[in-house]
Amino acid sequence: xxxxxxxxxxxxxxxxxxxxxxxxxxxxxxxxxxxxxxxxxxxxxxxxxxxxxxxxxxxxxxxxxxxxxxxxxxxxxxxxxxxxxxxxxxxxxxxxxxxxxxxxxxxxxxxxxxxxxxxxxxxxxxxxxxxxxxxxxxxxxxxxxxxxxxxxxxxxxxxxxxxxxxxxxxxxxxxxxxxxxxxxxxxxxxxxxxxxxxxxxxxxxxxxxxxxxxxxxxxxxxxxxxxxxxxxxxxxxxxxxxxxxxxxxxxxxxxxxxxxxxxxxxxxxxxxxxxxxxxxxxxxxxxxxxxxxxxxxxxxxxxxxxxxxxxxxxxxxxxxxxxxxxxxxxxxxxxxxxxxxxxxxxxxxxxxxxxxxxxxxxxxxxxxxxxxxxxxxxxxxxxxxxxxxxxxxxxxxxxxxxxxxxxxxxxxxxxxxxxxxx
Ligand code: AMP
Ligand code: GLY
Numbered sequence: 001x002x003x004x005x006x007x008x009x010x011x012x013x014x015x016x017x018x019x020x021x022x023x024x025x026x027x028x029x030x031x032x033x034x035x036x037x038x039x040x041x042x043x044x045x046x047x048x049x050x051x052x053x054x055x056x057x058x059x060x061x062x063x064x065x066x067x068x069x070x071x072x073x074x075x076x077x078x079x080x081x082x083x084x085x086x087x088x089x090x091x092x093x094x095x096x097x098x099x100x101x102x103x104x105x106x107x108x109x110x111x112x113x114x115x116x117x118x119x120x121x122x123x124x125x126x127x128x129x130x131x132x133x134x135x136x137x138x139x140x141x142x143x144x145x146x147x148x149x150x151x152x153x154x155x156x157x158x159x160x161x162x163x164x165x166x167x168x169x170x171x172x173x174x175x176x177x178x179x180x181x182x183x184x185x186x187x188x189x190x191x192x193x194x195x196x197x198x199x200x201x202x203x204x205x206x207x208x209x210x211x212x213x214x215x216x217x218x219x220x221x222x223x224x225x226x227x228x229x230x231x232x233x234x235x236x237x238x239x240x241x242x243x244x245x246x247x248x249x250x251x252x253x254x255x256x257x258x259x260x261x262x263x264x265x266x267x268x269x270x271x272x273x274x275x276x277x278x279x280x281x282x283x284x285x286x287x288x289x290x291x292x293x294x295x296x297x298x299x300x301x302x303x304x305x306x307x308x309x310x311x312x313x314x315x316x317x318x319x320x321x322x323x324x325x326x327x328x329x330x331x332x333x334x335x336x337x338x339x340x341x342x343x344x345x346x347x348x349x350x351x352x353x354x355x356x357x358x359x360x361x362x363x364x365x366x367x368x369x370x371x372x373x374x375x376x377x378x379x380x381x382x383x384x385x386x387x388x389x390x391x392x393x394x395x396x397x398x399x400x401x402x403x404x405x406x407x408x409x410x411x412x413x414x415x416x417x418x419x420x421x422x
């Protein structure tokens with residue numbers, strides 16, 4: 001089979017690493033890929049958002065399966081365009097990507113299908129939003145309806161702050177079109193967890209559990225990031241929780257999307273709050289988590305490719321995936337300054353030595369190779385130093401041993417990835 005992976009981050013490196021190991025795969029490309037992905041796939045210099053060029057490339061090269069990593073090409077309709085041409089695309093249609101693209105739509109779906117989530121209101125005018133906030137009191141959460149690069153959610157400690165945020169979004173246009181409508185919702189207390197399932201339009205198959213660390217600093221402090229590390233399994237996601245989440249959240253969502261004429265196909269990533277009243281949905285993403293995907297791929301025993309095909313072809317019912325019992329943990333190394341501004345082009349050494357630590361694997365998230373053959377950093381999140389082990393503690397020890405061997409004065413990492421699980 002001829003396969004194209006779309007994206008160029010650590011998630012896509014992990015996907016390429018897994019897919020390239022499948023005996024079903026005859027040729028693997030990645031657009032645009034990165035310096036690490038180049039070891040597992042042929043990198044082609046096409047942007048994930050250049051839908052026309054991706055469709056053309058797929059046709060010209062007789063690609064049979066396109067695996068779409070990030071949300072942007074999904075929202076732009078890459079899956080739809082490929083399917084029109086008879087090419088299998090793993091990832092939801094633009095219509096179904098609305099689960100991530102509109103928080104208001106997602107919340108209304110929850111209401112219609114009785115899916116547990118925070119109580120909420122949808123608003124386009126400040127006055128009714130403020131009346132709702134006064135009625136509910138603080139803390140309260142104000143969210144831009146649309147995609148806002150992960151910055152559109154503000155947890156407000158006071159009613160005054162919430163009023164101010166409402167004005168910033170609805171009058172000040174703080175998030176442009178994405179904030180022209182807002183969702184105001186109850187603040188949920190609890191422990192956060194991520195949940196992933198493969199979905200084929202009708203059936204859903206839960207994946208192993210994984211948890212990320214969103215804050216930039218040790219002890220989960222400082223600004224939010226795309227994720228500074230992850231581990232799997234996540235002890236808070238017990239088998240009982242998996243059953244509840246599938247029955248009360250994931251399967252009703254899949255049924256609701258089908259009934260709405262937007263059947264969902266791809267990976268569904270649910271952000272959950274484990275509350276005293278049981279798991280509740282915080283948000284959906286229409287793609288794999290990054291860096292959660294990296295630890296999931298490390299633990300996957302089965303061939304991923306038949307599962308992706310089954311999702312595309314509506315054949316996930318009774319499909320089974322096997323996982324290694326071993327734990328996996330990944331430490332994100334980022335350019336100094338991330339998530340704020342950072343320098344690009346700093347040189348990274350020691351990757352070969354680091355990769356020799358038993359059980360360690362280094363996925364590249366933002367690298368390229370310069371004219372003299374050195375690896376250089378090209379992004380905020382740059383490397384995912386991943387290791388497996390008999391326990392999360394052992395995986396952690398190995399991952400940090402590998403980190404020690406990496407010679408990169410231009411980068412940093414958190415020192416406590418996995419702490420909640422150890
Ligand atoms: P999101 O961008 O929707 O993932 O939200 C970012 C973060 O805000 C989540 O990971 C939660 O930590 C937090 N959050 C969002 N909604 C709520 C809520 N209703 N109650 C408590 N925390 C929330
Ligand atoms: N690690 C969080 C995300 O992928 O959104």
